[in-house]
Amino acid sequence: MPDGAVPVLDVRGLKTVFRTRAGEIHAVNSVSFHLKPGELLGVVGESGSGKSVTMMSLIGLLPSPPAEVRAGQVLLAGRDLLKVDAAELRQVRGAKIGFVFQDPMTSLNPVFTVGNQIMEPLLTHKGMTKAQARDRAVELLELVGIPDAAKRLKSYPHQFSGGMRQRVMIAIALACDPDVLIADEPTTALDVTIQAQILELVKELRQKLGMAIIWITHDLGVIAAIADRVMVMYGGQVVEHAPVKELFAHPQHPYTRALLKTIPSIHGARASRLQVIEGQPPILMAEPTSCPFRARCAHALEVCAHQNPLRHPVDSAALGLGHDVACHWSAQSAEVAHA
């Protein structure tokens, strides 16, 4: 580790494929990252870049078939989650790693009360009695800022707004005091004011509870607001990774640079932002042997066509900050050449 802290979560060389009738789709290709205690790691990338598949692979949430985690290690406190059996993995899910999903409207079970759904992991993992679990559920709802918590336990999901449901999802994910909270685009389905409220809530919860967080988004603006470190994904691989200030100050990968341009400025219209990078992320039917971003890249070199670049440290003034990039083209040398 760059700064020596022991990570809570250490993912190495993760590969996930989907076996479909049309062939294998290589959704995650040798993804490695780590998460330090109490840290917030932002994961960005367009839709289809493999963010969700990566995170769901960690705790075996992908349906198999068609999904198959083919290689890698997922070390949680030293234990490889890809090697443990189903029962052991269930004791990790919801207890050590909490998950919040994108769509709060469909992620809660419509026919059970919110209280029932919050109490479930407490009864399963913590061996609490019903009364204890109920008390804890009230506490959790208060924690995520739902007023009148004791009464709201008896409500059904449809009686909550989208933002409130996402708060409930967060309460469920945090119920058992997990070491890691994975939030997969938790605010994408919400409107902007609610999104800001949820971001505030998470910042606050982080201070109070101190768990490490992986926050997935395709919005770099959100990352700038909350992340400590950022990992940029494209074509099922990590193309750039750096502390948040460093990434915004010295973006290296052409994809990162393009993404940064898509952040809406104060005056800029929101509508145009998706058109900034031409083209679509690839669907990889084989393990990439060339740079997956090549077709959309303004700086593509010859070497990009026959060699998939490996992640390597960025040799800049910021060296030692833990900034790495997977790109043959070098922003530094380009800037030097221009000067």
Place this chain on the structure above:
Amino acid sequence: MLTYTLRRLLAAIPTLLLISLVIFLLVDMAPGSPLSEIPLTVPPEVRQKMIAAMGADQPVMVRYVLWLKQFFWIEPLYGIDALLGTDFAQGAQRIISWQSKMPVFRIIGERLPQTLTVVGTAYLIGILIALPIGIYSAYRQYSWFDQAGTFFAMAGFSVPTFFTGNVLILVFAVKLGWFPTIYDTNLKVTDFASFYKMVMQMALPVTVLALFNAAEISRYTRSSVLENLGQDYVRTARAKGMGEKVVVLKHVLRNSLIPVVTVIALGLPTVFGGAIVTENIFKINGIGAALIGAIHVSDLPTVQTVTFIFAVLIVLFNLIADILYGILDPRIRYD
């Protein structure tokens, strides 16, 4: 919920009145005449008297209004009298079968239990078979179990009960002699031996009906479970660390059962229709057989009354299905 139920019951009254009128007119227009049952040797004056005694000489609308009064007022009074030992009816004219000259409701009272035993048992068994098969088929979609289930369900659907019924009789009753070929309507269960006899004689008709019901319900269950297995809340349950048993039998099943229960409730009256055929094949003296018999001899009061009762059942179970839906799905609010 209560006001909703009451409102629906009130709304059902005009519907049922209209249905009763249509049934009455349709049955009345049907060819065949009660006169054909009177021997030709009977002299014309006597014949005329007999018809007048049955009330068959009255215009159809007069008979309809009388029948309405009898069905909705006099017969319930007799029912109360029978239950409480009172005498509200005071010997008023009941709906009388032209064929047997007995009150139609007494015939129904004798025949309906036979039907209910067979149909009810078959429906229950059908549901008990169908639910686990449907759930497991969906959970293991495209497995050999699912494929086999699909095959049998398709077969159960598409092969009519009169065919399966006759095949079963031929094989298991006639050839193998495992089961009786005759259904003894008068059999009363008093001890173990008679209970055993009852089970044996019910086995084949119940099997035929149960398989038919199971085929349909298992398909519904399968597709409903399948749809729910793909929902986001299932992923949430797994992410919470719930075991597969909880995921499927609590989270998925509770949602999947909403449409299935509706289908089960809606399907119950139609089973009576299927029972008519089955009763005929197995010579069960139930309500279906009574209806068929009455049709053959143009016993209009019996046909009209029994058919109308079927209609009432359909309307009633529609209401029950709606109410169950409201109970099972918290998102539905009736008010």
